[in-house]
Amino acid sequence: MFWSALTFQLGYNATLVTLGATLLGVAAGVTGTFLYFRKRALVSDAISHATLPGVALAFIVMTMLGFDGRNLPGLLIGSAITAALGLYCVQWLSSRTRLTEDAAIGAVLSVFFGFGIVLLTVIQTMASGGQAGLESFLLGSTAGMLYSDAVLIAGGGALALALVVIFRRPMLMSAFDPEFARASGIDLNRTDLIMMGLVMGVTVIGLKIVGLILIVALLIIPPAAARFWSDRATNVVIIAGILGGIAGWSGASLSAVAPNLPTGPIIVLFAFALFAASMLLAPGRGLLMSALNHRRFQRAVHIRQGLVSLAQGQPIYEPLTLRLLQKAGLARADGVPTDDGRAQSSRVLRDEKRWEVARSDPAFEMAAARYDGLTQIEDVLTPDQITLIDTRIGAPSVVAQ
Amino acid sequence: MNGAEFVPLSLTPLLIGCLAAIACALPGNFLLLRRQALIGDAISHVVLPGIVAAFLIGGTIATLPMLLGAAGAAIVAVAMIEGIRRYGRIEPGAAMGVTFTTLFAAGVLLLEMSDTSGVHLDVEHALYGNLESLVWLDATGWGSLVDPTALAGLPPELFRIALVLVMIAALLVAFWRPLAISTFDEGFAATLGLPVTAIGLGLVIVSALAAVAAFDAVGSIIVIAMFICPPAAARLMTNRLGTQVALSVGFALIAAILGFVLAGYGPRWFGSIHAVSAAGMIATMSGVILALAALFGPARARST
Numbered sequence: 001m002f003w004s005a006l007t008f009q010l011g012y013n014a015t016l017v018t019l020g021a022t023l024l025g026v027a028a029g030v031t032g033t034f035l036y037f038r039k040r041a042l043v044s045d046a047i048s049h050a051t052l053p054g055v056a057l058a059f060i061v062m063t064m065l066g067f068d069g070r071n072l073p074g075l076l077i078g079s080a081i082t083a084a085l086g087l088y089c090v091q092w093l094s095s096r097t098r099l100t101e102d103a104a105i106g107a108v109l110s111v112f113f114g115f116g117i118v119l120l121t122v123i124q125t126m127a128s129g130g131q132a133g134l135e136s137f138l139l140g141s142t143a144g145m146l147y148s149d150a151v152l153i154a155g156g157g158a159l160a161l162a163l164v165v166i167f168r169r170p171m172l173m174s175a176f177d178p179e180f181a182r183a184s185g186i187d188l189n190r191t192d193l194i195m196m197g198l199v200m201g202v203t204v205i206g207l208k209i210v211g212l213i214l215i216v217a218l219l220i221i222p223p224a225a226a227r228f229w230s231d232r233a234t235n236v237v238i239i240a241g242i243l244g245g246i247a248g249w250s251g252a253s254l255s256a257v258a259p260n261l262p263t264g265p266i267i268v269l270f271a272f273a274l275f276a277a278s279m280l281l282a283p284g285r286g287l288l289m290s291a292l293n294h295r296r297f298q299r300a301v302h303i304r305q306g307l308v309s310l311a312q313g314q315p316i317y318e319p320l321t322l323r324l325l326q327k328a329g330l331a332r333a334d335g336v337p338t339d340d341g342r343a344q345s346s347r348v349l350r351d352e353k354r355w356e357v358a359r360s361d362p363a364f365e366m367a368a369a370r371y372d373g374l375t376q377i378e379d380v381l382t383p384d385q386i387t388l389i390d391t392r393i394g395a396p397s398v399v400a401q
Numbered sequence: 402m403n404g405a406e407f408v409p410l411s412l413t414p415l416l417i418g419c420l421a422a423i424a425c426a427l428p429g430n431f432l433l434l435r436r437q438a439l440i441g442d443a444i445s446h447v448v449l450p451g452i453v454a455a456f457l458i459g460g461t462i463a464t465l466p467m468l469l470g471a472a473g474a475a476i477v478a479v480a481m482i483e484g485i486r487r488y489g490r491i492e493p494g495a496a497m498g499v500t501f502t503t504l505f506a507a508g509v510l511l512l513e514m515s516d517t518s519g520v521h522l523d524v525e526h527a528l529y530g531n532l533e534s535l536v537w538l539d540a541t542g543w544g545s546l547v548d549p550t551a552l553a554g555l556p557p558e559l560f561r562i563a564l565v566l567v568m569i570a571a572l573l574v575a576f577w578r579p580l581a582i583s584t585f586d587e588g589f590a591a592t593l594g595l596p597v598t599a600i601g602l603g604l605v606i607v608s609a610l611a612a613v614a615a616f617d618a619v620g621s622i623i624v625i626a627m628f629i630c631p632p633a634a635a636r637l638m639t640n641r642l643g644t645q646v647a648l649s650v651g652f653a654l655i656a657a658i659l660g661f662v663l664a665g666y667g668p669r670w671f672g673s674i675h676a677v678s679a680a681g682m683i684a685t686m687s688g689v690i691l692a693l694a695a696l697f698g699p700a701r702a703r704s705t
Binding site: 036039040041042045092093096097098099100102103105106107109110111112113114115116117118120121122124125135138139213214216217220221223224227228260261262264265266268269272275279285287290 | 433436437438439441442485488489490491492494495496497498499502503505506507509510513514524525528529622623625626628629630633636637664668675676677678680681682683684685687688691695698700701702
């Protein structure tokens with residue numbers, strides 16, 4: 001069942017919803033990356049909570065005018081209006097008053113959401129609105145979605161994605177280097193406006209599927225996860241889009257199988273699973289690789305220092321060093337070097353001595369800066385330079401047994 | 402409106418609303434000044450999974466396990482945020498966003514998958530509380546305030562939030578100086594030998610305590626609004642910390658009273674017999690106060 005949902009075999013509507021969720025996830029992941037790079041990830045939280053009064057007001061207005069209050073395009077237009085108002089309030093509060101942006105975000109999201117709750121209770125008491133089902137906008141649902149709604153969501157996701165592709169260059173530039181972007185003739189205010197407009201678009205489209213409380217997760221989690229995989233901005237954008245798409249696709253598929261569960265939380269947990277996997281397993285910045293690199297570095301330092309001690313005939317007290325040397329076949333359990341160990345330790349000693357000379361000579365200043373106790377001097381200086389240093393040291397001597 | 406109607410139906414919810422608002426506004430002042438305003442937001446989201454987990458383990462909705470569960474969830478959240486921030490090298494805002502959305506999602510799913518039909522525990526309740534239902538049915542009028550048998554029937558939430566408020570106020574008075582110094586100049590506080598990390602952590606724990614106690618009674622919307630709006634409005638009125646804290650308490654009180662009255666009696670002025678959500682209205686009122694302060698507050702500009 002889950003498999004047939006994943007492979008789009010659960011009927012036309014479910015397929016459309018899953019496709020919409022996938023497109024939405026891709027668009028949200030990509031858009032969120034720009035927000036993430038501008039360090040404004042949580043602004044989207046204010047925007048998404050500010051949609052609630054718009055949804056409720058749209059319902060009230062449409063009902064009063066005699067239309068069906070549950071008309072999705074109407075509700076989404078209403079939500080976009082108050083979302084824009086909320087965004088404007090955040091901008092105004094943080095630029096015109098001494099309040100910081102995080103305080104502005106918190107104030108706007110709680111007040112708009114609170115007002116939305118008031119309106120929801122008003123709707124509950126309206127004669128026609130007994131069961132408006134607007135609560136599904138809080139946590140999202142794919143159950144009982146109309147064909148036209150699914151088309152709207154899929155189309156909206158595709159549109160948002162297309163806009164991201166068109167505006168990717170100015171957004172990337174202003175996210176990374178605002179000064180450079182300005183100098184290149186990019187209007188920063190307009191780019192910010194486009195970015196926030198896209199965030200709003202993604203939020204509004206995602207309201208129905210993911211719900212307004214958790215849509216912010218789709219904008220934050222995929223970029224944070226993608227950041228582990230690459231240091232290149234374009235790669236991060238693409239990876240975030242892929243991860244967001246996977247989360248939307250698998251979440252919506254599972255939700256099609258379990259219609260009683262709200263869709264938003266399922267999608268968010270899939271996104272978090274991807275985040276956790278990235279944080280653990282990604283090469284380079286992932287925790288596992290970091291731990292391995294750390295261990296490798298630790299071993300290299302211990303062996304090098306152990307060899308230096310052996311070369312100078314000093315006893316080794318550190319048990320880890322002794323164990324590593326023994327495992328590498330460089331020393332016996334009692335700390336006496338093997339033949340191999342003696343050979344290597346004299347090499348290390350010579351290397352150290354060469355470094356010592358190089359570091360005391362201003363002529364080698366540039367190279368000496370790369371001394372870290374591990375790098376071999378052969379990797380830094382040319383053979384001619386080393387020969388020059390060796391003439392100052394004298395011939396290599398034999399290590400005492 | 403007479404005592405026979407007001408005391409049993411409105412007095413206790415109003416009192417609880419006021420106490421919860423003040424309990425959140427007090428630590429909110431310092432969170433705001435430390436640019437940690439959204440900690441309150443994060444905490445109030447993660448309270449839900451904690452309470453659900455406590456329910457699943459304990460099987461009841463008794464108070465103590467729920468408070469423990471919520472406190473545990475808050476600690477898990479703080480650890481997760483710190484872990485993601487430090488080991489993942491993710492910026493704090495995003496680390497917070499990842500954490501609280503995930504924990505909230507987990508809480509919602511746990512709640513939906515477990516059988517909670519027998520108890521009063523659902524997502525809506527978690528979001529906007531049930532302030533209106535905290536009535537005092539044993540009361541018959543103002544005279545009940547001195548009647549011991551009627552007083553025994555007061556909703557337990559009242560005592561809980563009052564106790565928490567007293568604790569928070571006492572802690573605030575006791576640690577006022579170190580808290581103020583470390584809030585404004587952490588480096589200077591450290592040179593004085595103050596344990597700045599412990600102070601910061603203590604503030605978060607106190608905030609979590611306020612959030613959990615208030616959440617129990619009024620839902621997370623008031624919690625977030627009260628953490629931020631009254632202190633933010635007070636911040637736009639004055640440059641002095643003491644005045645700011647006092648003003649924020651006043652604003653929280655005004656928002657709670659106005660909000661409750663408007664929610665309960667406002668719709669009647671429009672000819673409707675139904676009340677609207679008190680929690681939502683209180684949050685809205687705090688927003689109105691903040692808007693007024695932002696437009697007319699004497700210290701609203703950045704330069705002063």
